[in-house]
Amino acid sequence: MGSPALVLFNSMSKQKEEFKPLVEGQVSMYVCGITPYDYSHIGHARAYVAFDVLYRYLKHLGYDVKYVRNFTDIDDKIIKRANESGEDPLSLSNRFSEAFLHDTSELNCMPPTHQPRVSDHIEQIKDLITKIMENGCAYTIEGDVYFAIDNFPDYCQLSGRKLDDNRAGGGGRVSVDLRKKNPADFALWKAAKPGEPSWDSPWGPGRPGWHIECSAMSSQYLGTAFDIHGGGKDLIFPHHENELAQSKAACPEFKISHWMHNGFVNKDNQKMSKSDDNFFTIRDIIAKYHPLALRFFLMRTHYRADVNYSDIALENASDRVFYIYQTLDDCKQGLSRFREEELKGQIPAKVKESIEKFHSSFIESMSDDLHTTAVLDDLMEPLKAINSNLKQLKGKKPPKPVILSLLALEKEVRDVLDILGLLGASCSEIVQQLKDKALVRAGLTEEQVQQLIEERNLARKNKEYAISDKIRKELSGKGIALMDEANGTIWRPCEPEKDAAAELVSNCSIES
Template sequence: MVYLHCLPPSVEPRVSDHMPQIIDMIERILENGYAYRIDGDVYFSVDKLPEYGRLSGRKLEDNRAGERVAVDSRKKNPADFALWKSAKEGEPFWDSPWGPGRPGWHIECSAMSAAYLGHTFDIHGGGMDLVFPHHENEIAQSCAACRDSNISYWVHNGFVTIDSEKMSKSLGNFFTIRQVIDLYHPLALRLFLLGTHYRSPVNYSDVQLESASERIFYIYQTLHDCENILSQHRVAFDTDAIPPDTINDINKFHDTFVTSMSDDLHTPVLLSALSDPLKIINDMLHTRKGKKQTKRIESIAALEKMVRNALMVLGLMPPTYNEALQQLREKALRRAKLTEDQILQKIEERTVARKDKDYEKSDAIRKDLAALGIALMDSPDGTSWRPAIPLALQEQQVAST
């Protein structure tokens, strides 16, 4: 998770360390009349909470018990769920006012979150599959224990699919993040994930990862070029020195940034909005017309700062652009099963072929490397290379659109 720039949690509580808090919450739920005891078990009575189902939108009569486990005939309502289960042979157990046993699945989360965050906090997250019954039951028992219990926002992420097919071990299409970042840069993976709204299914595919790798290389290369040119100039961030057109571009992006992130963290819109300022920067860096623009350096500095700030919010800022670019190249070499020396040798062979006007061989070398995800870039200073989407995957990408 560190490689993906995910911040570490402040606390990683264990259920076994919080048994007193769990038992205390169950006792309060019983005292408030929302639960009942049966032979060492304690069940939550969903009939006692009229608002049960408000998160998932399910009505009580729609809940069907017994689809995954056998229904306990002792329960007053088949939808009632366990707060405490009496001990069974071979299972771990703890002492409680109701006899030895263990907590139910849902009560653990309510008790631990209340212990660290209180009964009222801002955000609670999880996968879509936890909306019902887990989070629904968390709300019920938390409100039953404390009338003022409230969570402002529930965020539920979509599932991962592989080429539009559900990821599972049984289908043989299951893999770990460690396996992915062995071939792809962690920040390319992060960019790919941010390219889908968190509530939507994430459709993982090689072409999507290649596209994200190519995109983030372009972003970092653009900002690296900015650094190089800005290091040659001293630029003060004086708003009055920035041309009106650039101010308009910055304000437009800022409006999109605020609107999209305020709209349930709509990161795909924000990532798409980065295209315009990046194109403007590249025009100012490399085109004849762009280089002639008034206050060009001041504009580049202001736009670079704006893009950098957006990347910081998204967790996409590397330690240095140069380091990230080198790492992206190394991952591309690993996918292509080539060494950099082999690519440089091919570039030299192509240079000789072009001097000899053997354009057929020159084109063949470029095409062979492109098939492996290596793009050759010609400039007055010579030929360089960069990661790209392999030709076969490019064709696949075009066909899918």
């Protein structure tokens, strides 16, 4: 029985479709990047983690993937911020572009094949505008160039909106221009204004409009037909709608097979965004939580659904990631005492069957529109099996089937984590990093925790159980769990304990 076909939701058809690339064995993918005028927030992380998962899974399936993600490094918002700070606009956007690359690297996102910047593609943009004008779908007004939607009958085929619902620009990037033939016509080229970056053009000095940039860069790197165009669902209109119109107006044969859009990150049931000033930057979050915990949190919800941000959900994600890496580290330590010849042989048939079942379920879930939620739930089974076998490893001479089972289970878990982008370089280092982040959230140092452990041990020795219980409970309330073992008391991160009423209220705000 072969692997299931990859099925992805297509925003154009509004349904799941079997993914068939235009060229067998190759995938061409364009994802709209950021406008770098500030540090990126976790709404950005949501998008780029989602498409990183897609990128990784396509590569796992054996495709040669050309992935293009741009930087809109010249834009109204950048110019406004640069004017406020007294900085050159391109210098400011370059600084925040580099910050974005650092942040996405922290989240274990693979770098795309190409990462073009608008400022490096002005000639391609001007050429595309010229083609649109030659085909009768654009006009000029005093150095500005507008797309004429009345001359393009297929406008709104992606969003399905009615023309009466349309508005110019979008996202606060442009103001209403009464000179336009239709209020919904959008700018392809903006005439130069004092103090703004500009380039020479056939229509006079100026700079590109927002939408034309992606049309020019996608065709530059992927041609006039490619497989996947992605971005946040807020880009469906006007950005992607206008992109599609521009590209088809310039080249009627232009084709994108699959449009994909991810959901938002919400805070208090409102979309998290810079313009509404209700966002957390990626840096805000990973100062307190491990980057893999943030990645896990974002992947716990299907990429097309909205994620509701909460500290409790992040705590839960951090706890799960700690469990994964503590288990893998324990497994590595447990197997380290065996010689190489002891690690060879046939794994038990029952374990082999359970691994094959898990892998088959993984492929089935991922091929069903990247169902990462199911995959992360299923991942707990082989991890439980590892812990179960580890208990049998403590004897002087553990059965060889146990050793071989652990090896096979560990390899399968690591392989799946790698495909998901959740595999770090060193299990022991990540365990320590997770503990360090827990200390940050608790407002404690390692030395302070050890001192409290000693105070608790002394209280227990003196049979002052009320004091020892108070210390344990207070630490647990800060996300530090104490565990009494044969060799002494150790600690690990945990979800902070809350009273039942508070827990109930908090759980009501979390989307599953």
